[in-house]
Amino acid sequence: MNNNFLTFIVFLVFGLGCSPSAEEKGKEAIVIFDEKDLPDPIALRGKKYNFPNIINPRYILCLGDYLVVSEKTKDNLLHILDIKSEKYIRSTGKNGLGPREATMVSKLENASEKESFWCYDLEQTIFSKYSVTGDTSKLADSQLRLGEIFHYVMDLTWASDTSLLVTMVDGNDKFFEVSLNGDTLATYGKWDSMFERKDIPYNVISSIHQGRIKASPDKRKFISAGSRRDFIDVLDKASGKILSIRGPVDEVPEFEVDYSMGYPMAAMNIKTLTVKYLDSFAGEKLIYGLHLGKSFRNISDPDKLNRMFVFDYQGNIVNQYTLDYPLTSFTVDEVNGIIYGVSIDEEPNVVAFKIPD
Template sequence: MNNKLFLIIGLFALCISCSPSIEENKNEKIVIFDEKDLPPAIALKGKKYNFTEFLDPKRILCVGDFLVVSEKSNGDLLHILDMKSEKHIRSTGKNGFGPGEATMAWTLERGAENGSFWTYDLEQKIASMYAINDTSKLAQKQLRLGEIFYYIMEMTWASDTSIMASMVDGNDKYFEISLQGDTLATYGTWDSMIDRKDIPFNVISSIHQGSIKASPDKSKFIIAGRLRDYIDVLDKSSGKILSIRGPINEIPEFEVDYSQGYPMASIISSRRIYFGSYAGKSLIYALYVGKDYKQISNPDKLNKVFVFDYQGNIQNNYELDYQLSEFTVDEDNGIIYGLTVDAEPNVVAFKIPD
């Protein structure tokens, strides 16, 4: 009997030690995990396509049965791919400074209208809306954003009339901003991310940079760190933030540089952590790199995709056989699409097992 009791206690202790640790305060819950907390890896074999219409793809977005791929070149900014027929349908996004034109597609965002999507021109501070079935190369709609948008670091749509953003300075993490530039709400603070109190807020935000993504219903917003292994999950209705940290949970080595007359982060570590994230209906997908930037195209230790629910529970751990620079997810058809990092970058598809 005693031996059985000791065995039960031992197994219980083992389960506790293998579970992610949890810390919680008034406005933030922190879940810390490491490699041993990940479920067994599932290998996904990618199908690489040979679309010849783009030379240097930058961003990728799933819109129904179509993919939108943005281009770094000086031609048309965008390409639309029909993934059912596996054909390039057309290019769009006329490059220029005239009405309906833009000079870059810094971001790709889902639109509220069926088959629509938005891009953001960082140079002109213009948001442009396009539609899959529109044959014009000009944007259907454009919004020229106000002066405050010159101080925005990352952003996404928070509603039809507001933006969720992180700013280049200040202690507040996330701002909901109207299209007129008014602050509607703020969420979280950067000083919660680091124990030292002598670090300027803009330096803290710099080492925690990452793209903001919105769930389809705009109720959740996530950001995955490029330099630090963390994923913030903002619940807009409650105002609380869940911070998922791991699998290393290290702050990158950095110095505060005042050579320009104001504090800047001088990053010593060259490790890249997450190459983006995807906010699904009930799941979060994060593209994990976890190696030196100079080794990004190295075929050893290729990308993984970690999958969490919105409570921070780890659901899946996928190993990919291609190195990716960007990715998106078709949740309806169970496919991860990415852009490869190799001599001939193109689209690659990974079928998610049932």
């Protein structure tokens, strides 16, 4: 297929520019790239901090001059850091089942108020709102308990002040926009577009393509980067169209459909299974994907640490970065051009990478 024809296909579907390889499937367009399509890697050297009380960090969120870091431990659910002055401010998030308490941090999300953020508790299906400049109380400023339907949600992110974009544990629809009560407002994409085979149950397809949903700052674009398959789905909510960026290894991981539990499940081959995207970030104009490409147990091996792939929203590859610290998650300060991540090594903490001009 020649490049002019590829460009024409993508232009018809998304009004986009050229890509390494592309094809149309209904309202979904596919862009495929491999290692030879990646630009030469740029090595980023990280600055590692030594903020106290951080023991086993998991997620990180940038709020201007502040960073929020979540913990896997139960004592300190959240840490507030003043990254500009490099000071540890306080911990917050009281662990418990009482009012304004939480039991775990499944996700960190910006709130509409400046210097405030949401923490999602998957166990209780509760959003808790905190302020980085609030008082010393560890209790949330407010909480929002979601409806019963959210117990069947795989992942979610705010789509507006009154709705959420979610993925469900079953069904052929990829993304649902739902009200806070769980009413379906819109659906986007189909899981069966990911396979040529049509005999695979939808919940098996979706489990193979697990990914955490991230929203652009204006809530117009949404991305989901696969942890088991090399892909990033990009949803344009206004048009309802999805661009699927696949690579650098565009193949379905080995699996069998297992019915031993009474319902179909994806039985993955753990001997050959590798982690693809550990985390992603939807920026104003760019998409960042933290790519591992090897077994998670080898994440800290010095050979081939994390790479960061950067795309625009048309699926064009902009940059490839190599990192000198192993990360599990990250966020981007686009104003100051800094990637902040949490390391997974002997002394995990926050690491900052300056993005070259």
